[in-house]
Amino acid sequence: VSLPNPVRLPAVGQTLLWALWPTRSLDHFAARLGEPFTVRLIGGRTYLVVSSPDAVREVLTAFPDACNEELRPFLGDHSLFLLRGEPHAAHRRLIQPPFQGSPAVGPHGDRIRDLTRRAVEGYRPGDRVDVVPLVQRVTAEVITDVVLGSADGPRAAEIRELLLWLTNLVSGPVMFIDLLQRDLGRWSPGRRIGRLMRAADRAVREEIDARRPGGPDVVTRLRDLPAAELLDETKTLLVAGQDPTATAVAWALYWIHANPAVRDRLHDELGGGPAEFDAAAVGLDGDSYLDRVCRETLRILPVVPAADRVLYEPADFMGHRLEAGTRLAACAYLTHRRPDIFEDPLTFRPERFAGRRYSPFEYYPFGGGRRRCIGAFFAVFQMKVMLAALLRTLAFEAPFAGRVKIVPRNVSLAPSRALRLTVRAVAR
Numbered sequence: 001v002s003l004p005n006p007v008r009l010p011a012v013g014q015t016l017l018w019a020l021w022p023t024r025s026l027d028h029f030a031a032r033l034g035e036p037f038t039v040r041l042i043g044g045r046t047y048l049v050v051s052s053p054d055a056v057r058e059v060l061t062a063f064p065d066a067c068n069e070e071l072r073p074f075l076g077d078h079s080l081f082l083l084r085g086e087p088h089a090a091h092r093r094l095i096q097p098p099f100q101g102s103p104a105v106g107p108h109g110d111r112i113r114d115l116t117r118r119a120v121e122g123y124r125p126g127d128r129v130d131v132v133p134l135v136q137r138v139t140a141e142v143i144t145d146v147v148l149g150s151a152d153g154p155r156a157a158e159i160r161e162l163l164l165w166l167t168n169l170v171s172g173p174v175m176f177i178d179l180l181q182r183d184l185g186r187w188s189p190g191r192r193i194g195r196l197m198r199a200a201d202r203a204v205r206e207e208i209d210a211r212r213p214g215g216p217d218v219v220t221r222l223r224d225l226p227a228a229e230l231l232d233e234t235k236t237l238l239v240a241g242q243d244p245t246a247t248a249v250a251w252a253l254y255w256i257h258a259n260p261a262v263r264d265r266l267h268d269e270l271g272g273g274p275a276e277f278d279a280a281a282v283g284l285d286g287d288s289y290l291d292r293v294c295r296e297t298l299r300i301l302p303v304v305p306a307a308d309r310v311l312y313e314p315a316d317f318m319g320h321r322l323e324a325g326t327r328l329a330a331c332a333y334l335t336h337r338r339p340d341i342f343e344d345p346l347t348f349r350p351e352r353f354a355g356r357r358y359s360p361f362e363y364y365p366f367g368g369g370r371r372r373c374i375g376a377f378f379a380v381f382q383m384k385v386m387l388a389a390l391l392r393t394l395a396f397e398a399p400f401a402g403r404v405k406i407v408p409r410n411v412s413l414a415p416s417r418a419l420r421l422t423v424r425a426v427a428r
């Protein structure tokens with residue numbers, strides 16, 4: 001089958017381009033090839049990439065049952081990422097409410113604020129802060145707290161470590177290369193993966209069994225699910241809820257400090273000083289400058305640059321007959337940089353969200369349709385509370401140590417380790 005506007009390079013070359021220059025490659029292909037264009041990556045993955053709102057709408061709404069098979073060995077058959085049809089809708093009805101809306105999410109504010117403050121307690125002026133590991137630690141604590149009610153419990157540290165390992169695994173090449181997953185003997189990566197997967201399942205299962213009825217955590221709410229389903233969904237929430245949020249907060253800190261005018265305006269709004277602030281009010285305020293900073297962060301470089309749909313059956317799309325297995329990618333990165341939608345798209349300008357609404361197919365950092373991210377509301381809330389807690393306590397000096405590069409981590413685009421900030425002042 002001939003696919004439209006292919007990138008004329010072998011799959012290995014295209015994968016290498018993606019690994020080294022993800023955004024430059026996307027910009028280049030979109031400008032040269034038109035829409036849709038076809039990318040082939042190793043592991044037999046073929047993507048038709050689109051970015052105009054009409055095509056995005058079709059991808060996100062016409063193929064709701066197409067999902068990411070690669071996650072199956074890691075998250076299980078009962079994960080939201082893998083379920084289809086009515087079972088998918090039923091799990092979403094159960095799992096979405098604790099992450100959606102002010103009454104459910106607001107009460108987590110104080111805890112997110114306190115966990116963030118605790119993580120920066122020891123900093124002194126002149127210290128260098130490695131932003132990515134710092135925010136990763138906080139988001140891992142927050143998600144174990146919200147999902148399992150146990151950021152400080154006896155197994156919490158073990159679960160977080162296994163979680164980080166699992167997240168790194170699904171972010172790396174192992175996910176796409178079958179051979180690496182297979183147990184081929186004592187020294188094979190597959191053997192080690194199998195062992196660690198069993199350890200993760202055991203630790204999560206023990207933590208689930210230790211829930212008390214009536215607890216405030218998400219797993220307690222889901223306890224009527226059959227055990228296998230509960231295990232898969234718990235792992236899904238722990239993995240999906242941690243890494244993208246950490247990356248989003250890290251990027252926000254980057255953009256804020258790369259733009260002194262933004263930093264100063266934010267500082268004026270937040271006020272300095274260690275005094276308690278009403279975390280729920282800050283997190284739920286959808287009309288603040290901080291809110292716009294978060295939305296603009298997810299616009300200019302969406303953490304998850306594309307929402308994919310994998311076809312289970314042959315289908316017609318934009319005048320092309322596509323085989324089963326083809327992937328459709330609604331590329332938020334490219335849509336968010338279209339000058340016909342976002343004026344001056346390469347400039348970080350939070351004000352663009354004041355009084356202007358974008359359609360769900362113009363601005364979609366959380367995907368869309370029936371598979372839209374269930375954590376979207378919670379994630380933006382958490383970004384705001386973490387940023388407020390950090391910026392009220394610490395004043396940072398930019399620029400960064402070296403050039404901050406964009407590093408692809410499977411489905412997301414993260415800042416490189418060069419994202420370090422120096423503490424200028426600490427308010428206690």
Ligand code: HEM
Nearest residue numbers: 080240241244245248304307366367368371372373375379
């Ligand atoms: C800034 C942080 C986050 C970003 C950028 C993000 C982005 C996304 C995107 C793009 C998708 C795919 C949507 C689609 O295919 O249409 C997704 C799915 C998903 N996300 Fe998030 N996410 C974030 C935080 C979270 C959090 C905090 C949770 C959990 C509490 C979460 C749980 C999920 C789940 C379970 C799905 C699968 C939904 C389904 O297939 O029905 N995410 N996310």
